[in-house]
Amino acid sequence: MPRIATSVAELLSRDELLSMSGYDFMRGILEGTLPGPPIAQTMGYTLHAVEDGRVTFRGxxxxxxTNPMGTVHGGWYGTLLDSAMACAVMTKVPRGAVYTTLEYKINITRAIPLGMEIDCVGVVDHSGRSTGVASGEIRGVEDGKLYATGSTTCIIMTLKP
Structure with a gap:
């Protein structure tokens, strides 16, 4: 049985990775030709949709x-929103460039019940040569209620071959 790659580094060289646009990279994860980030499995969410400037995670x-009180830890909301917002920015990153989060902020509006399926959507508000700004929301799939919002600024860096 062939071994399944567990990281992008096992599949692509640095040059191959930099030859892809961020949008193509995110589509590769969605389509299963590139592995998703291990944090998604740890946190219980998957990439659900990728569009230009918009990414949805579901989980x-x-x-x-949970935290010691048995409710969903704030870090779960933060990790999910950071992932969706930053990956939305990634869809705008050109070939030869990478990104990383500079800062992000979240507002939790209500507690998510354990086991409830949610969508976390990140949308690009601005994408320039050196920065990207995005916003995000976590909403219940069935109830449509807003559970958290977020905003982020990412740095976009062009790398030399």
Missing amino acids: APAFTV
Whole structure:
């Protein structure tokens, strides 16, 4: 049985990676030709949709992401929103460039019940040569209620071959 790659580094060289646009990279993850980030499995969410300037993750918090009071830890909301917002920015990153989060902020508006399926959508508000700004929301799939919002600024860096 062939071994399945567990990281992008196992599939692509640095040059191959930099030859892809951020949009193509994100589509590769969605289509399963590139592996998703391990944090998604740890946190219980998957990449659900990729569009130009917009990314959706879907998941449900499990008991493993609760705080000592048994409710969903704020870090789960933050990790999910950071992932969706930054990956939305990634869809705008040109070939030969990479990005990383400079800062992000979240507002939790209500507690997500354990096991409830949610969508976390990140949308690009601005994408320039050196920065990208995005906003995000976590909403219940069935109830449509807003559970958290966020905003981020990412740095976009052009790398030399």
